[in-house]
Amino acid sequence: MRFDDLATALGATISDPGRIELLEAEGVPALADWLAGQTSVGASIVFDDPRPRRGTAQAFAIAGADGRVVAGMGETAADALRREVEGRGLQLVAHEAKPILVARFAAEPDAAATKVEFDTQIAAYILNAALRSQSIADVVAERLDLVLPPPKELEPVHRAGLEALSALAVRDPLARALQEEGLERLFREIELPLIPVLARMESTGIAVDLDALAVLDREFGAEISRLEDEIYGAVGHQFTIGSPKQLGDILFEELRLPKGRRTKTGYSTDAAVLEELVGVHPVIQPVLDWRIYTKLRSTYVETLPSLIAEDGRLHTTFHQAVASTGRLSSSDPNLQNIPIRTPLGRRIRSTFVAGSPETVLVAADYSQIELRIIAHVSGDEHLKEAFAKQADIHRETAARVLHKPPGEITADERSMAKMVNFGLAYGMSDFGLSSRAGISRQEAQEFINSYFAAYSGISYYMLHIKETARRQGHVTTLLGRKRSIPELHAANAALRGAGERMAINMPIQGTAADIQKIAMIRVADRLAADGFGARLLLSVHDELLLEVPREEVDRLIPVLRETMEGALPLDVPLTVDVKAGTDWESMTPVSRRDAILAEADEAPVDALAG
DNA sequence: TCGATCACGTA
């Protein structure tokens, strides 16, 4: 009855969406014979609101290998069809399968995940991570030379139907491309197994203390009013403090303060510029404070409560096909940028809590994972040895660079070494180091020269990666994840420089992402296999956050640590720092070793003291 | 209404 070829079927369905069979819930049993003949189906779900635990399904469609497409219209029929597919153990082929799994977990929290046989969005991303997430229309255009109508112009059922069939139709071309590029294992062994782990995390969500946020809202509001009065008083009139243009005009023309950097459109008024003017005029400090308070209030204190779902928890969406290095990203809300650096910010972090008195939060961080990856990929003997010794890595670095015993390294010297250790992964220049360390460009250049002399393996690696990247047009991680960097061949020197920094950074950041993803999959497996009630909540690049029944904590921690540390054996040990607490701010190390690690591994410093 | 710009939160 149908088509030999899915591309032909898709072409016909684009021309005539009427060939998508619309289904009521009562019509589902009649699909029995057809479904019995399928092992996997193309599938797509369309929500009125894509955020987990927010919207309801408007349509769910499946497509068969024969080109037949059926769609459940409305929530009841969509759910019925989805359950039928799940109940039969059919595997999914979808362009973004995660929301289909989230829909199942929302309805049945303890259900097993539906098997995802292929995700075309992730395949397209693995094949070209340099592009931002690709729509199904992009993939259909590239692989089949067909044009899908814009989703907005379609009824939900027609959209779901076309997407389900499209996913099935582009599956084979994408699978062949993955094979040809040697990306099959990355796709099958990391990215696909990660999907149900992320779906479960999104569905679980994280608890937030609304009362505590309300207290912060009042407090921040009062402080902002006070600062506004102070700012207007110091300037002599009102203006829009949040407008960089107005602020720049007032500071640099009306008040004639010394001008700092310029932006494309006028004077820069960013924190680095304003910091230089503190003490020059009384308006500066209150403006800086006002920025901090209003940023925290508008981004977190006011917004988070509006995003809490009916279960009282926040459900982020993790994006698995966005970041060009292989990292995950998080949005609506972004729970990967919850403040931690400042005391005020930490008060916001403290409103993220364990969901019940019987549970605690457990955070496990990889310690200096990127620098360890640099040690591994560069093969630098001295850096490898420093990690093998489990020494204070920044002190060790300073000692080696400056030819002094570690015991004689001053705080400033250690701080400088730390900045270089962190800057290394970004392709930092003498200019960058000088401006951050508050030293001359020449001093910065000298320190970097000494650094590369002391760690010649790293020096060689940096040259090597740039050369390899130029020759091949792409760079890869340890697991073969690829990013092409066309900027490396740009005529414009600035663009080319940017390309070189991307080439340096991607294998490091991307390998860390590979490791984190392996760890997530294995931790999730162990939680299930060993009967833990603990649940993964968040992944913040090199940290995993879990919600754990109190009585499980002692049993879980060694499992967590060993699973993460063993995710990918390198030439240096990976170490994981574990903390526990009732909120995300007041986390205390669970062993003496963790206390030491936490101490040695704080965020990069921005400037030297004094 | 939307996009560009600036600014700033995280790893």
Place this chain on the structure above:
DNA sequence: CACGTACGTGATCGTA
């Protein structure tokens, strides 16, 4: 020449 990577969000402002 610009001057460290990767993200997402909110406010402002000029534009369609």
